[in-house]
Amino acid sequence: MKHTIEKVKSPIKPGEYFLMGDEASADGAIAAGCNFFAGYPITPASEIMVRMVHRLRETDGSFIQMEDEIGSICAMIGASWAGSKAMTATSGPGLSLMMEGLGYAAITEAPIVIVDVQRAGPATGQATRPGSGDVFQVKYGSHGDYEIIALSPWSVQEVFDLTLEAFNLAEAYRVPVFVLADESVGHLRERVIVPEEVERWNRPFASGAPPFDTDDPNGIPSMPAFGQGEHLLVTGSTHDGKGYRKTQDAATHEKLVKRLVGKIRNAADEISRCETYQTDDADILIVAYGFSARASLDAISEFRSKGVKVGLFRPVTLWPFPEKGLLETARGVKHIVVPEMNYGQVSREVERILHREITALPQVDGEGMRPGTIVDGIEQLIGRAK
Amino acid sequence: MRTELLFCGFGGQGIIFAGKIMGQAGVAAKLETAQSASYGSEARGSACHAGVVVSTEQIGYPKVTKPDILVAMSQEAYDKFINTVKSGGTVFYDSHLVNATETEGVVQNAIPATSLATDIGRRGVANVVMLSAMVASSGIVSKDNLQDTLDEQSPPAFKEINGNAVDAGFGFKG
Numbered sequence: 001m002k003h004t005i006e007k008v009k010s011p012i013k014p015g016e017y018f019l020m021g022d023e024a025s026a027d028g029a030i031a032a033g034c035n036f037f038a039g040y041p042i043t044p045a046s047e048i049m050v051r052m053v054h055r056l057r058e059t060d061g062s063f064i065q066m067e068d069e070i071g072s073i074c075a076m077i078g079a080s081w082a083g084s085k086a087m088t089a090t091s092g093p094g095l096s097l098m099m100e101g102l103g104y105a106a107i108t109e110a111p112i113v114i115v116d117v118q119r120a121g122p123a124t125g126q127a128t129r130p131g132s133g134d135v136f137q138v139k140y141g142s143h144g145d146y147e148i149i150a151l152s153p154w155s156v157q158e159v160f161d162l163t164l165e166a167f168n169l170a171e172a173y174r175v176p177v178f179v180l181a182d183e184s185v186g187h188l189r190e191r192v193i194v195p196e197e198v199e200r201w202n203r204p205f206a207s208g209a210p211p212f213d214t215d216d217p218n219g220i221p222s223m224p225a226f227g228q229g230e231h232l233l234v235t236g237s238t239h240d241g242k243g244y245r246k247t248q249d250a251a252t253h254e255k256l257v258k259r260l261v262g263k264i265r266n267a268a269d270e271i272s273r274c275e276t277y278q279t280d281d282a283d284i285l286i287v288a289y290g291f292s293a294r295a296s297l298d299a300i301s302e303f304r305s306k307g308v309k310v311g312l313f314r315p316v317t318l319w320p321f322p323e324k325g326l327l328e329t330a331r332g333v334k335h336i337v338v339p340e341m342n343y344g345q346v347s348r349e350v351e352r353i354l355h356r357e358i359t360a361l362p363q364v365d366g367e368g369m370r371p372g373t374i375v376d377g378i379e380q381l382i383g384r385a386k
Numbered sequence: 387m388r389t390e391l392l393f394c395g396f397g398g399q400g401i402i403f404a405g406k407i408m409g410q411a412g413v414a415a416k417l418e419t420a421q422s423a424s425y426g427s428e429a430r431g432s433a434c435h436a437g438v439v440v441s442t443e444q445i446g447y448p449k450v451t452k453p454d455i456l457v458a459m460s461q462e463a464y465d466k467f468i469n470t471v472k473s474g475g476t477v478f479y480d481s482h483l484v485n486a487t488e489t490e491g492v493v494q495n496a497i498p499a500t501s502l503a504t505d506i507g508r509r510g511v512a513n514v515v516m517l518s519a520m521v522a523s524s525g526i527v528s529k530d531n532l533q534d535t536l537d538e539q540s541p542p543a544f545k546e547i548n549g550n551a552v553d554a555g556f557g558f559k560g
Contacts, residue, residue, distance in 0.1 A: 018410040018419070155448075188448055189406065189421040191413050297446030371447050 001204035001216050003172040007197050008033075011059055014196045021159040021186040022047035022089075025115050025179065026055055028163030029087050031198045034113070035061035036084035038075035040068050040094060043127040044183040045117035048089035069094035073101030073112070080110040081234055083225030085167055089115040092134055093124055095141070102176055103142035104236045106260060109212065109221070111170035111203060114138075115163065115179040117186040118341075120366035129366035130183035132290060132341040138178045139319050145257050147264035149271060150178040150319040152289040156190035162316070168201035169271065173263060174220055180318060182341065184291040184368035212256070213241025219263035264320060274322035275314045276329055278304070282311030284378060285333040287326070287350050287358075289315050291368050292339045298371035303378065310378065318346065323353050330354055335381055337361050339374045387442050389526060390450040393517075394435040394467050395459030395483075400513035404457070405436025408517060408527075411535040412440040415527040420448035433462055440526055455524060457516050458484055459499070468492075478520045480512060495523065502554040511551040518555020529556055 012027045019027070026048050029037075037052040049065075056063045062079070066072040069090055076086035090098065095116050105112050116138065120131040138150050149169050151162040159181055166177040209222035211232060221241070224230035233243030238253045246252040264271065278300060279285065288296045293314045303310040313329045315322050330336060336354065338347035339361035347360035361377040363369050391408060395401045402423045412419035423436040437450030452472045458464035458479040464486070471477060473491040482500035499515040514536065521532050529552065536548045 016413065018406075018413045018421075184422070184449075187423065189409055189419075190445075190448065191419065295447050301446065368449060371451070 001206065001209070001214055001218070001220050001222055003201045003204050006200050006202065008200055010194055010196060010198050012194050014194050017192045017194065018189055019156055019160075019192045020047060020189050021153070021156045021181060022117065023051050024156045024160040024192050025089065025163045025181070025186075026051035027192075027194065028160040029113065029167065030055045030059060031160070031194070032085065032164040032167035033200050034085045034087045034167060035059065036076065036079040036086040037061070037088065038064045038066050038072040038079070038086070039088045039090065040066055040072055042091045042094045044119055044130075044186050045089040045091045045094075045115065047186070048115055048117070052087075052089075069097035070101055073098040073105065073114070076112045077101060077105050077108065077110045080105075080112050081108070081226055083228070085111070085113075085171070087113040087115065087167075089117065091117050091119045091127075092121040092131070095134060095137060099137075099141045102148075103144060103146065105176045106142065106146035106148065107144075107236055107256075108234050109174035109223070109260070110176070111167075111174055111223075112176050113163070113166045113170055113179065114176060115166075115181060118180065118182040120364075126366040128183065130291065130341060130368050131364075131366065132180075132182055132292070132345070134180065135318055135342065135345040138180060146260050148176050148178060148319055149173065149264065149317065150180045152180050152316060152318050153185055154290050154293045154314065156185065156188055157192050159185060160192050160194070164198060168199070171201045171203045172220070173267065173271070174203060174223055175264060178319075180290070182291055210241035212239055212243055213259070218267065219259045268320035269324060271317060272320045272322040272325070273316040274325035274329075275316060276325075277312040277314070279311035279313060279329050282309050283334045284308070284310045284381070285330055285336050286310060286312045286374065287315070287336060287338045287346065288312060288340065288369075289318060289346060292341060295369040295371045296339065296374055299374035299378065302371070302375055308378075308382070315346070321349055321353065326350065326353055335359065335378075335385070337374070337377055337381065339363065339369055339377065341369055388445070389440050389455065390453045390472075391438040391440070391455045391457065391520075391526075392435055392450050392453040392467060392470075393438070393457045393459075394433070394463035395513075396463070397432050397434045399459050400510070401434050401459065402436045404513045404517045405438050407532070407535055407539060408438045408521075409440075410539060411521075411527040411531045412438070414531045414535055417442065417527075418445050420445050422449050433460070433466065435463065435467070455520060457520050459513065459516060461485065476524065478516060478523070480516060495519070497555075497558060499555070502558065503551060506547065506550040506554055508547050511547055514548055514551035515555040515558075518552045519558050520555075522556040522558075
């Protein structure tokens with residue numbers, strides 16, 4: 001089924017602000033209509049929680065500090081099924097604890113938004129330092145087959161915009177959506193413009209329609225809320241369209257899993273987004289996201305000033321990955337480099353999509369990606385090619 | 387035109403506050419600005435710094451790599467960052483807290499910020515004195531931009547003392 005769209009006056013006073021990424025995420029959530037936050041404080045995401053305490057008080061929403069992160073995600077799922085737009089904010093160690101709940105949100109098709117302000121891992125790693133090590137975890141961290149959506153902001157303005165969009169996508173596709181930020185953007189302060197009016201998407205609903213099946217080829221069923229008077233059963237076990245447990249039935253299981261995965265895969269072109277910079281004549285293509293894409297801009301100007309044609313492909317959605325955009329942009333390019341703040345995650349995805357040799361430029365020292373890492377990597381590549 | 391500023395000192399001096407005010411004043415002056423800071427798990431008393439990038443164009447990399455302007459409020463921080471300053475760059479240091487070392491290609495300004503702040507009755511606004519002296523000398527934003535931003539971002543009780551600190555910074559001629 002199709003979601004509904006409404007335009008509302010921004011509940012955050014429109015205008016120009018100088019905000020930290022984390023603060024902008026909270027404001028984007030409020031703009032999207034978020035009225036429930038459950039979380040547990042963790043560096044470098046705590047500022048989101050702190051701002052939400054105040055914002056939800058101003059907007060008559062609910063805020064609850066849970067005993068831990070699994071409690072937080074479970075509280076969100078409950079809130080979502082009670083009709084709320086629910087959110088949490090966390091970082092690596094908290095995200096690991098949420099993985100059980102993530103699967104539950106996926107199988108019950110509960111729209112939730114998780115902002116992951118990534119830090120250097122594994123485990124507690126370096127709490128105050130950035131990383132991009134959670135790219136695969138958000139996609140594959142819970143067991144079984146399911147799909148999620150993940151967005152990767154590269155500026156504070158985009159943290160605001162993409163948090164808002166995360167709520168809209170969660171509602172439209174009835175799926176967990178991640179804002180995959182990192183400490184570098186989360187703690188960065190920049191100008192943010194809050195618009196007069198915002199567009200909100202709301203979950204599809206038709207009275208009497210089954211909450212876990214649909215004839216619509218988009219695979220998205222109606223979502224009633226508890227208390228709305230609909231017959232409603234919600235379970236993490238395999239269920240039929242009406243929510244009845246069918247834990248021994250092959251056909252029901254296959255149908256459910258195919259729909260959970262298909263509703264996102266089949267809409268990948270519609271959901272996925274990318275941007276390109278100076279790629280028209282590029283011989284060398286940088287594929288970078290989030291903070292690493294910001295560092296890439298400086299590397300590009302440095303090479304361009306020396307006559308080396310370098311361009312940037314920036315996935316805005318990491319999941320689903322903008323495959324078509326990458327295939328088109330990479331056509332005719334001599335070299336592809338993928339700088340990222342992990343030991344090679346998106347680089348593998350790029351390799352898989354393009355079926356060609358690429359150069360990964362991992363920076364895993366817990367510092368934000370430096371333009372120098374990219375410059376040195378590309379210079380070595382040019383040197384080898386000569 | 388991109389200018390990189392680095393404020394450094396130790397936790398509790400209002401270093402990050404100074405960086406935040408500079409960034410916010412840059413926004414008020416219609417400049418593109420980005421402010422980042424060092425975050426440690428132990429803030430008070432240990433070394434800290436805040437970087438601000440201001441530009442007339444869109445900012446690519448938002449962190450400071452080679453500061454055009456260094457504002458130093460502790461010896462440890464000064465020693466750590468003095469050699470990162472761009473050739474032709476400018477340094478402002480609190481002469482009460484820092485013994486400067488001769489550095490080639492860098493103009494250094496001694497600002498008795500702690501003494502000036504003590505004179506106006508609150509040692510804790512030395513950061514505002516430093517910031518103001520730097521703004522007065524560099525002209526990156528106007529005095530009004532700075533004063534308005536401070537008023538907006540501080541509790542009302544600080545309005546008068548901050549105003550005096552801005553005047554002290556602007557009035558100081560080395």
